[in-house]
Amino acid sequence: MELSWISKTRIVLAFAIGAMLVGFLPWSRVEPANNGVFALLSNNITSTDLIICGLLSLAAGFVASAICTPYGFQIGVIAVPAGMSVWAYKSAAVSTLFQAVPAAGSRAAVYASLRFEAFIWLALMLLGVIGAYAADKLFRRNSLDLPDKFDPTVKLEPMIAIAVAFVSTIIAGIFLLNILATDVGYPDKQFGFVFGQPATLQIIFGVVVTFLICSFCAKLYLGVHYIWPVIATAFVSVVSMIVFTKTPALGYMSASWAPVFFSKTVISILPIQMIAFGSIGCVWGYWLAARYKFWREFEA
Secondary structure, three states, X not given: OOOOHHHHHHHHHHHHHHHHHHHHOOHHHHOOOXXXXXXXXXXXXXXXXXXXXXXXXHHHHHHHHHHOOOOHHHHHOOHHHHHHHHHHHHOOOOHHHHHXXXXXXHHHHHHHHHOOOHHHHHHHHHHHHHHHHHHHHHHOOOOOOOOOOOOOOOOXXXXXXXXXXXXXXXXXXXXXXXXXXXXXXXXEOOOEEEEEOOOHHHHHHHHHHHHHHHHHHHHHHHOOXXXXXXXXXXXXXXXXXXXXXXXXXXXXXXXXXXXOEEOOHHHHOOHHXXXXXXXXXXXXXXXXXHHHHHHHHHHO
């Protein structure tokens, strides 16, 4: 089940539309302040800016889906994550904030501001999904015979399968990110190891591959749609910042290590990076599972 050159072109177009409408067009409104960190705590992104970004996300999903008809919904959903990936890639590292304010109390305040931000970026992603769905319903005339229609390995009630996939994605996501996105580590008497701020490309690799694996398994074994692992990406960010940024841990890190080191790699990843790169990984993993199943049944 090889993708045709037309399908590959559609995917490239969807990425380009998202990058243009979401990534670059509103950049002057959302560009980070002096510290370069893309986050709401920079206070340069207003509610008006978020509304504009929401409308652009809706438009990006709609336009990408319309252009990619008849596979509009299947491909158009990647437009908004592609656009947000521009923001995530251009952002400075979260450790930049701690170099300016290294005290434990200041670090706690930063994490308190970042803690629930992932839900804002998730909302933009879901607006793109809505736009893609609307265009698909409007422009697609015929039903599609897609390879993602197959029985999962483990048969559970749909709601139970979703719950299992959702919780598993959060747990596995945190575990895998602490491995795949990790930079250089040094022994530490309290945490065993502490880890340096990973480079942006390392974060991209770690986040995409982590959620690719989670979504692949969710689809193959439980038959769960990628939208649930996508939603779980926000909870990975939130849960990590709640569990791993307790005051004693931040106090110890502030007193013992330079601001570029973290007790867990997952808390060095910004919410925008988690949602943007994680969503791409989820969609990719879902369709890889479909392709793998097709290969096992008809080509192996």
